[in-house]
Amino acid sequence: MPVIAVDAMGGDFAPDAVVKGVARVSLSTNIECVLVGEEGRIQSILDTVSYDPARIAVHHTPDVIGMGESPKEGLRAKPRSSIALGVGMVASGRAEALVSAGNTGACILACAEGFRKIEGVTKTALAAVYPRQTAYPGQDQLALLLDVGATVRCEAIDLVQFAVMGSAYARRVSKIARPRVGLLNIGAEEFKGGPVLVEAHRRLVALAGIEFVGNIEGNDVATGRADVIVCEGLLGNVVLKLVEGIAEVVTGIASNVVAQRRRWQVGMRLLGRDMREITRLTDYARYGGAPLLGFEHVFIKAHGRSSARAIENAVKVAAKAVRDRVAEEIATGVRALR
């Protein structure tokens, strides 16, 4: 079984949620985890829950890069931060993947400094996994949106590689035989979006092995038109945060409703399935975390607000990505581009 390094100190509810999530993993799977962080605090949380001690190790460090800290300065000032040590463990082969709910920028930068890119990859991409409507029975409920923040602007070749990397991940981890790839754009026609997107569209049409469904517009982010949506980081980041922002508005309304619990229960029972469809969007715990694609190693970024259950899922996804050799699949796809 793969050994997964887990940044115990990253995330809004760390180390509590992280340690509890890892404890759950130790009981329900045979994945081995190394919790990287403050040993005393980690152990005191472990003491309050049940877990399998044979499957959990602790790698001590007192240093943490805060959620709001500058990634560059944080990594420079704290070479022994939990993120940096986690990356180091994976790079040196002591673990096979890293999971962190910590400072996203610091995670991406630490990976860029510590991991090697897969040969031929021009830019790595952070791929958000999010639920949306499905278009046909049996379609996976989760779609992949990349990049959401490892890049800002992209060239056509980067976007083509994102399509290759996202497809590889969807095939291997989500088990979608022929993931549909869409290029996020201002219009459906192939001449839309300026030179970079026109060129990316042209190359994607010509690319064998990719199920390219063409340009997709903003409204299709919420439908099942594509399983993998490709865009530059600036665009993907705004889209992701917007979806989360709307989800938060819905959550706010939902908790307002919970406050009037009895009326809520009756109302919810009546609206039932439909209301659940909306609030599903807000349930971060269901998402497996966002893979950072293009490196030789696996890194899974869990949401900053991850609960124990979200961490549990992220660790399982990391193990799956290792076992199903996502990096190899990406390497094959990128080689074929040349």
Place this chain on the structure above:
Amino acid sequence: MPVIAVDAMGGDFAPDAVVKGVARVSLSTNIECVLVGEEGRIQSILDTVSYDPARIAVHHTPDVIGMGESPKEGLRAKPRSSIALGVGMVASGRAEALVSAGNTGACILACAEGFRKIEGVTKTALAAVYPRQTAYPGQDQLALLLDVGATVRCEAIDLVQFAVMGSAYARRVSKIARPRVGLLNIGAEEFKGGPVLVEAHRRLVALAGIEFVGNIEGNDVATGRADVIVCEGLLGNVVLKLVEGIAEVVTGIASNVVAQRRRWQVGMRLLGRDMREITRLTDYARYGGAPLLGFEHVFIKAHGRSSARAIENAVKVAAKAVRDRVAEEIATGVRALR
């Protein structure tokens, strides 16, 4: 009172919804409208509703550019289309503003061909008006997002001008004394987003007369952080369509619920205000249409799915924009940039 040209043939429910909307305007205001389109059909709809004949004229043309038609080819093939004639009427002074729910690309192109840009304006911008949460009591419920499709990529100067134009519109039409302007970006820090956004941020900070609140991220599109959100067309278009896409999912759920009407009524009464908060997003009729800013004349783009009530609002907004001299306010702001 201003004379407003209205494209009777544009929109998914045209000419029915358009003519009925204009009929309502004639009864509730003293705005004069000229319906541009097929006279026979227009008159037969007018015959079914009450309206003030002193305030409605009809300018006949049989030519229509379809919603899915290529803007360039449509305008070339049909120089007497309702859109082209409407633009011509405004350009020649026979009307003071144009409202259309038709083919957006054709509208923008027809304006570009028929209207003069305000001196100094580098690019015009289509500004979507959308409801979002408010941050303080009394804040306007509608925010302005621009550009959403008149441009694709932008330079820093274009974005700065969008801030000036959006502020002018918000001050004059929405009556917001000091509209807060945000720059849509991948992160809050001023060094984020690449050279163009960094430069735009720098200039906006230095700009007197603009209440610049800095970079805003995707989640803030749904909050009250800014009244005017500035971005390039590619980004704004995706954001707008995404918001609409999510609204449609909600609408789908709502109509599903309506189908079980009795249970729905009970459930809705119980969830009441909260559910309305969500479905508010879907009510296009409440929006006044999207102004195309930067031309010497007023053009208001009504949503393709506009109801009679939406058209009524769009015509009122157009009259307001004329009366409150939005173009003059923009000209003053753009002059001050130099």
